[in-house]
């Protein structure tokens with residue numbers, strides 16, 4: 001299990017609230033994610049899990065509270081700046097670049113790695129071409145990691161559901177994040193694919209020294225995968241702790257697990 | 262044999278098509294092209310008629326003065342595009358189209374009423390750097406070649422990839438670390454410069470320039486170039502610009518009926534070629550016959 005947490009959390013959510021009209025989607029939620037852990041976020045539909053991801057990734061400004069990255073508050077975060085800080089995400093309702101080939105989706109993620117002198121790029125200099133070839137092989141490597149290397153030249157739209165989910169992960173990894181936010185990565189997958197996904201998440205965490213924050217409805221999977229879990233219900237964080245602690249938390253049993261411990 | 266005057270017009274049309282295409286390939290429906298085209302034309306007209314050193318009599322004539330006009334027109338268009346691009350490009354889809362059409366109209370009204378633009382009659386007797394249409398054709402083709410190559414290169418660079426990503430899903434693109442505002446602004450500025458350079462050539466070629474050169478219907482016509490030719494490759498707007506500029510002229514013998522036929526071509530084209538004349542599939546097919554195949558350029 002998790003050792004004693006280091007002093008400074010990688011990501012700290014401090015009393016973050018988010019209001020949509022009359023609806024309080026997040027109600028002063030606080031939690032801290034430590035470097036290197038897999039942190040799970042569970043809760044019933046509409047609990048505010050995706051909203052929390054949107055706040056972290058700079059898509060939705062919180063109506064209260066703040067988010068700290070390595071101890072520093074993120075001021076006026078925009079999605080691209082958040083990504084540059086080292087936070088990448090996937091989307092609950094897949095948002096791939098559908099008309100682009102699979103490999104191009106990953107290459108978009110390599111956008112910042114692909115920075116090159118303008119003159120060389122315009123003239124297609126040998127140095128530019130060499131660098132392009134390196135980027136392509138990096139993209140292929142990432143695709144191989146998620147078992148999609150053979151499909152590199154197909155359009156993203158043509159992939160099966162499970163493949164699309166894994167492509168989103170590869171694309172996010174291409175931006176070289178320190179923290180990966182996964183929003184229901186196993187949704188729509190069959191049990192075998194779910195097991196494979198668990199193995200994949202473990203593998204990429206080790207390979208890239210990643211911290212993972214994951215939303216998933218499949219509770220047994222989360223209990224197995226996560227070092228710690230937070231439970232949201234109607235925008236409130238009702239529990240936080242190791243899978244063992246959360247499993248036996250009365251508030252969780254009441255609100256979420258429907259009375260089955 | 263096609264009349265060389267028409268050929269010049271066709272090449273200028275292809276250039277305007279590329280100007281509309283650049284923002285559109287990043288998903289931005291900007292119709293500001295005729296506005297920047299007008300700016301370029303006025304720049305050329307005013308400089309070459311108002312400043313003797315740039316006119317027909319001077320030793321500077323014609324190439325250095327033409328290059329100077331191109332440089333100044335491009336710089337002015339870039340400055341205007343930079344200044345208005347920030348706020349305007351926050352708009353999306355049809356709202357951006359409406360805002361850019363308004364911009365074209367504002368420029369048109371300004372050009373009608375400014376003290377130095379010659380009012381409704383405009384500016385006459387713009388000096389001719391080339392004595393025959395062949396000279397203009399050469400200049401226009403050279404510009405088209407350069408702009409076409411630029412577009413082709415941009416598509417193979419990370420800028421082009423970022424544009425494609427924004428076109429498919431702007432929000433996801435920004436979450437991948439792409440500064441979408443900056444990419445959109447860059448495309449808008451390049452588009453403005455292309456239009457202004459085209460305006461410079463056009464003003465000399467037409468010999469006269471007035472506010473009608475940059476109007477609302479030109480916004481629609483230039484958009485039609487891209488829709489008709491195809492918006493998935495830089496070859497599309499070139500094909501569309503060449504074809505749709507030629508059609509009304511070639512149909513001149515049938516009189517006013519030609520406008521109806523022209524309208525039909527624009528309406529029916531997308532029905533039979535929903536992706537335009539030049540599609541990715543077509544290019545893939547052609548690429549197999551292309552002897553100097555490039556790995557990294559193939560999309």
Ligand SMILES: Nc1ncnc2c1ncn2[C@@H]1O[C@H](COP(=O)(O)OP(=O)(O)OP(=O)(O)O)[C@@H](O)[C@H]1O
Pocket residue numbers: 020023025043044045046047048049050051052092
């Ligand atoms: N942009 C928005 N505008 C208005 N209401 C919103 C918006 N985004 C989310 N909500 C509302 O906020 C609440 C929380 O939504 P959220 O998507 O965060 O839930 P979730 O925990 O991810 O649920 P699920 O498990 O179904 O994905 C819901 O009631 C939702 O309708």
Ligand SMILES: [Mg+2]
Pocket residue numbers: 049050051092
């Ligand atoms: Mg959700």
